[in-house]
Amino acid sequence: MSTQRLQQLKGHFLSEHKVTSMAGPVSPLSTHVLNIALGVPGSNVSLSLYRQDTPSEVWSLITTGITNADGRCPGLITKEMFTSGVYKLRFETQQYWESIGEASFYPYVEIVFTISDPGQKYHIPLLMSRFSYSTYRGS
Template sequence: MATSKNGSPLTTHVLNTADGVPGARMALSLHRLEPQMVLWNLITIGTTDEDGRCSDLITREAFTAGMYKLRFETRQYWESLGHTSFYPYVEIVFTITDLDQTFHLPLLLSRYSYSTYRGT
């Protein structure tokens, strides 16, 4: 797979499926599991752009094999739209073994449900 235009091997895209719009301005963070101590280490924080995308999560150099999680601050997002949400946050945990690939993890979101998949 090709690398994104900015070189990040990991990208995400939030879609507000309830309203049919991008999940713009949603805070998120990327963490990597430190296996010896079983602790999540914060790698970066970010915010989705107006199109619901966040494409500068990690550099190719910092990207190593292991277990990661993306945490999306959904309560803040829904409150900014004047709504409440059943889920205060969403965490997607995944394992990276092949560092030569590029990974895209979309989040499809409503106030009472969410789904995700590995995209390209």
């Protein structure tokens, strides 16, 4: 393994620790974008967080952000604003791929999920390549 890759991994682990210890209040919802084609974090990915209003089922924008050098977007939502309901994270993947000189099949990715216990921590990663993506509920 190259020295550069080892430094990148070291920075990844250290930056994760910094987010929880130095960023002030920790968001109950986090995300992490990974470019699995190149094996690097998806940095500078624009994203939006929405909550679905009931009973109208209209999406209300909560916040927008851009992933940092580690592919994370700290501080998505406060504990006070995080309530039970249906949420959506929208990632502007086409802009990301174009910014690194690549074309993408998916212009954006929307991940819709249900929060039933807002007292828990929810981690929603996005693993992506130009022609595929995957997600899961992390811890």
